[in-house]
Amino acid sequence: MTWIRRWWDDPWRKPRVLATITAFYLLWSLLPIVIAILFSFNSGRSRSVWQGFSTRWYFGSDQSVLGNDTLHSAIVQTLWLGLLTTLITVPLGAALGIGLDRWRGRIPSGVNGITLISFVVPETLLAVAILFVVTNLALPVSLGTSAQVIGLVTFQLSYPAVLVRSRLATIGTQYEEAAMDLGASPLQAQLRVILPMLAPAIVASAVLVFADVIDDFxxxxxxxxSADTEPISVLIYNSARSSPTPALNALATILLAAAMIAIALGFAVFRWLGRRSGNGADLSVFAGEA
Structure with missing residues (x-):
C-alpha cells in the first residue's frame, strides 16, 4: 500500500480526480469487452452463466465459427471487404490529397470541402443514397460485394486524403523543388522524394480504413x-435476438483480433519507416516533423 500512499500524497502527480475519472473510464470501456471475450470460451450455450472453459465455439463443432458455413462466410466477407476497400481507397485518397495540395483555385477548394462532408454526413443518409443509385439507375453494379465496396470507398476516401494533405502541409514544396533543380522531372520528384516522405501518413490511413471497414454496419x-454478402457486424446484429450463442462472442472476438492485428502491423511498419528515415519510433512523424 506504500505506492498508493505515495501517489496520493505526491503533489507533483496528476490531479487525483482526473486520474480517478480516467481509471473509471478505462474500466468501464474494457470490462464489457473482456466479459464478451471470456464468454466466447464458455463450454455451454449460456452467454451469462459461466459453465467451464472450452474452444467449441471457435472450432470443433458444426456451431463453431470455423464449422458453421454462415459464420465462416461472414469472416471471409468481412476480411475481403476490408482488404479490397483499403487497396482501392488508400491509393485514390493519397492521389486526391496530393492533387488538392498542388492544385490552386476555386475548384480544388470546393473539392476539399466535399471531401470533408463524409465526416459530418450521417452514414445512414449516404447508405440510402447509394442504395437508390444502385437499384434505380442502369448501372453494371448490383447489391452485394461490388455495391458495398463502392459505398465503403466513398465513405472512407476522406481519411487518406486528409492525412496526406496534413503531411504535405508540413513537408512544404522545398524538397520537390530541390529534386527538380537537380534534374528530376515532376513525376520523378513525386515518386522518389514525396512518396517516401508520405509513407507514414499512407500507412496510418491504411490502418484506419481497414479497421473502420471491418466493423462497419x-x-x-x-x-x-444476400446472406452470402453479410459481414460479421450484420450477422451479429441479425442473430443477437433470434438465436444468440457464444459463437457470436467468438465472432466478435475474431473481429476485434483482426482490428488489433491491423493496428499492430501498421505500427510495426511505421516504426520501421521511422528508423529508416532517422526519426526512430516517434509518433510525431505523423504530424509531419521530418
Missing part, C-alpha cells in the same frame, strides 16, 4: 444483396 447492411 450501416453501409454494408443496406448494400448487402
Amino acid at each position: 450501416v453501409l454494408v447492411r443496406y448494400l448487402s444483396g
Whole structure:
C-alpha cells in the first residue's frame, strides 16, 4: 500500500480526480469487452452463466465459427471487404490529397470541402443514397460485394486524403523543388522524394480504413444483396435476438483480433519507416516533423 500512499500524497502527480475519472473510464470501456471475450470460451450455450472453459465455439463443432458455413462466410466477407476497400481507397485518397495540395483555385477548394462532408454526413443518409443509385439507375453494379465496396470507398476516401494533405502541409514544396533543380522531372520528384516522405501518413490511413471497414454496419447492411454478402457486424446484429450463442462472442472476438492485428502491423511498419528515415519510433512523424 506504500505506492498508493505515495501517489496520493505526491503533489507533483496528476490531479487525483482526473486520474480517478480516467481509471473509471478505462474500466468501464474494457470490462464489457473482456466479459464478451471470456464468454466466447464458455463450454455451454449460456452467454451469462459461466459453465467451464472450452474452444467449441471457435472450432470443433458444426456451431463453431470455423464449422458453421454462415459464420465462416461472414469472416471471409468481412476480411475481403476490408482488404479490397483499403487497396482501392488508400491509393485514390493519397492521389486526391496530393492533387488538392498542388492544385490552386476555386475548384480544388470546393473539392476539399466535399471531401470533408463524409465526416459530418450521417452514414445512414449516404447508405440510402447509394442504395437508390444502385437499384434505380442502369448501372453494371448490383447489391452485394461490388455495391458495398463502392459505398465503403466513398465513405472512407476522406481519411487518406486528409492525412496526406496534413503531411504535405508540413513537408512544404522545398524538397520537390530541390529534386527538380537537380534534374528530376515532376513525376520523378513525386515518386522518389514525396512518396517516401508520405509513407507514414499512407500507412496510418491504411490502418484506419481497414479497421473502420471491418466493423462497419450501416453501409454494408443496406448494400448487402444476400446472406452470402453479410459481414460479421450484420450477422451479429441479425442473430443477437433470434438465436444468440457464444459463437457470436467468438465472432466478435475474431473481429476485434483482426482490428488489433491491423493496428499492430501498421505500427510495426511505421516504426520501421521511422528508423529508416532517422526519426526512430516517434509518433510525431505523423504530424509531419521530418
